[in-house]
Amino acid sequence: MSETAQASAAPTSIQSEIARRRTFAIISHPDAGKTTLTERILRAGGAIQLAGNVRAKGERRRTKSDWMGIERDRGISVVTSVMTFEYGDCVFNLLDTPGHEDFSEDTYRTLTAVDCAIMVIDAAKGIEARTRKLFEICRLRDIPIVTFINKMDREAQDSFALLDEIASTLALDTSPATWPVGRAAQFVGTYDIRTRELHGPAKELPQSDPRMVALSEELELVEAALPPFDREAFDAGHLTPVFFGSAMKEIGVTDLLDALVAYGPAPRAQPSESREVKADEGQVTALIFKIQANMDPNHRDRMAFARVCSGRLTRGMRLRHVRTGKQFALHTPQFFFARDRQLAEEAFGGDVVGIPNHGTLRIGDTLSESEDLRFTGVPHFAPEILRRVRLDDAMKAKKLRQALVELAEEGVVQLFRPQDGLPPIVGVVGTLQLDVLQSRLKGEYGVSIGFESTPFTMARWITGDRAKVEAFAMTNRSSMADDLDGDPVFLSSSAFMMRRTVEMNPDLAFHDIKQIG
Numbered sequence: 001m002s003e004t005a006q007a008s009a010a011p012t013s014i015q016s017e018i019a020r021r022r023t024f025a026i027i028s029h030p031d032a033g034k035t036t037l038t039e040r041i042l043r044a045g046g047a048i049q050l051a052g053n054v055r056a057k058g059e060r061r062r063t064k065s066d067w068m069g070i071e072r073d074r075g076i077s078v079v080t081s082v083m084t085f086e087y088g089d090c091v092f093n094l095l096d097t098p099g100h101e102d103f104s105e106d107t108y109r110t111l112t113a114v115d116c117a118i119m120v121i122d123a124a125k126g127i128e129a130r131t132r133k134l135f136e137i138c139r140l141r142d143i144p145i146v147t148f149i150n151k152m153d154r155e156a157q158d159s160f161a162l163l164d165e166i167a168s169t170l171a172l173d174t175s176p177a178t179w180p181v182g183r184a185a186q187f188v189g190t191y192d193i194r195t196r197e198l199h200g201p202a203k204e205l206p207q208s209d210p211r212m213v214a215l216s217e218e219l220e221l222v223e224a225a226l227p228p229f230d231r232e233a234f235d236a237g238h239l240t241p242v243f244f245g246s247a248m249k250e251i252g253v254t255d256l257l258d259a260l261v262a263y264g265p266a267p268r269a270q271p272s273e274s275r276e277v278k279a280d281e282g283q284v285t286a287l288i289f290k291i292q293a294n295m296d297p298n299h300r301d302r303m304a305f306a307r308v309c310s311g312r313l314t315r316g317m318r319l320r321h322v323r324t325g326k327q328f329a330l331h332t333p334q335f336f337f338a339r340d341r342q343l344a345e346e347a348f349g350g351d352v353v354g355i356p357n358h359g360t361l362r363i364g365d366t367l368s369e370s371e372d373l374r375f376t377g378v379p380h381f382a383p384e385i386l387r388r389v390r391l392d393d394a395m396k397a398k399k400l401r402q403a404l405v406e407l408a409e410e411g412v413v414q415l416f417r418p419q420d421g422l423p424p425i426v427g428v429v430g431t432l433q434l435d436v437l438q439s440r441l442k443g444e445y446g447v448s449i450g451f452e453s454t455p456f457t458m459a460r461w462i463t464g465d466r467a468k469v470e471a472f473a474m475t476n477r478s479s480m481a482d483d484l485d486g487d488p489v490f491l492s493s494s495a496f497m498m499r500r501t502v503e504m505n506p507d508l509a510f511h512d513i514k515q516i517g
């Protein structure tokens with residue numbers, strides 16, 4: 001069936017359901033206010049009654065061991081990778097991204113599953129390092145960005161200067177959607193530039209109030225200097241609407257949500273190996289972008305998070321697990337809310353559902369109702385930290401092998417099995433991943449391990465003519481490994497060695513990114 005035929009075969013109700021989905025993440029530098037904003041958003045959406053603790057705060061300030069404790073606590077905390085709530089006739093799926101940069105691969109994968117990101121900026125600090133990095137990831141996929149300039153209730157940089165900074169450091173056009181009324185302790189609300197309405201306590205201010213006088217002067221400048229909102233440029237990720245507010249004081253939060261309701265974006269088409277899959281196509285497709293274990297320590301469960309990419313998914317449906325070719329029955333797909341989860345009787349393109357499973361589903365897998373397609377865009381990055389796993393108790397070798405496979409499937413680390421038969425090597429982007437691996441092996445599998453250095457600092461996936469790849473592997477046996485999928489990887493001790501190897505093997509391709517799926 002052609003793409004258009006599939007789209008038109010979908011009943012209109014599916015299309016209108018999909019059109020009201022909003023799937024997004026919040027990106028920010030630590031301390032800019034992501035947690036506080038998340039709480040306020042969930043509260044505005046009725047997902048939590050009181051703006052209480054969504055999760056333990058101050059994660060990054062804690063010592064490593066405290067952090068591990070937090071990870072363990074997560075099983076019983078209200079945090080999940082996704083929180084679904086309704087607001088203004090839209091269904092929102094808010095995807096959580098890990099705060100620590102050692103887990104940036106996880107963040108990257110999560111960002112492949114969103115249609116939009118809210119970039120939170122601290123009004124006093126402006127664009128900070130991690131914001132910029134996360135923004136660049138969004139830009140790779142042209143993800144539309146909505147900007148929230150937070151902490152306007154404190155001393156802040158000049159608003160025009162902040163807009164300039166966004167434009168110049170991120171090469172992103174800015175269009176203020178609201179403007180702050182008053183500053184610091186005098187900040188009382190926002191003025192909506194499109195509707196020309198005041199929001200929050202600012203509504204009560206007399207025109208003679210100095211803040212109102214300042215506002216009208218500033219608005220003249222805004223109109224003269226800054227472009228109006230352009231939907232197309234926003235959808236393409238070239239222009240960001242900017243909102244001012246204070247998450248803590250709950251000012252400007254609903255401005256943000258109202259904007260997402262008004263201009264979306266609705267679920268985007270997702271790239272697959274063969275074609276783009278539009279969200280409102282009739283057949284169900286879904287992409288696994290994250291696996292999370294131990295969400296409920298009493299059950300030792302393992303949840304695969306799937307973005308429904310198209311169609312209407314219903315509970316009990318059987319989908320094709322494209323990597324293995326087997327049928328996969330969706331007995332208990334689940335929606336997550338701030339404090340609980342519920343069976344998902346139906347979900348639509350754009351939604352994110354949790355699928356409990358015991359290792360069948362892996363990151364990057366596609367589930368499909370009929371067509372044999374594979375979604376792309378969920379990558380593995382070549383790790384630069386490579387460590388050999390040293391087992392303390394040799395009797396547990398088999399258990400370790402199984403555990404490493406399970407944890408690698410979850411994306412905790414990447415696993416490389418050396419072709420020379422030496423103990424396995426794990427690869428990570430940040431060392432905190434190693435601590436998580438060690439602690440989970442001990443806690444969940446009862447296996448104590450240590451790490452030993454390896455001579456390797458680089459890994460590259462090799463592709464090319466099969467016989468040539470095998471011949472290369474034969475002559476480089478002690479530098480060769482197989483990854484989780486059995487794909488060949490060349491490990492090198494230095495960038496110089498890697499360059500030389502690449503030059504000497506022009507028939508082979510060496511990749512630092514592997515698309516999974």
Ligand code: G4P
Binds near residue numbers: 037057151247
């Ligand atoms: P993060 O998740 O981005 O790391 O930031 P988080 O929300 O934890 O906020 C970091 C700090 O900034 C917190 O203070 C929080 O209360 C404060 N904050 C967040 N939004 C605003 C705001 O709009 N205005 C002001 N003035 N402060 C804000 P903390 O002292 O680290 O924690 P806490 O003692 O307040 O819990």
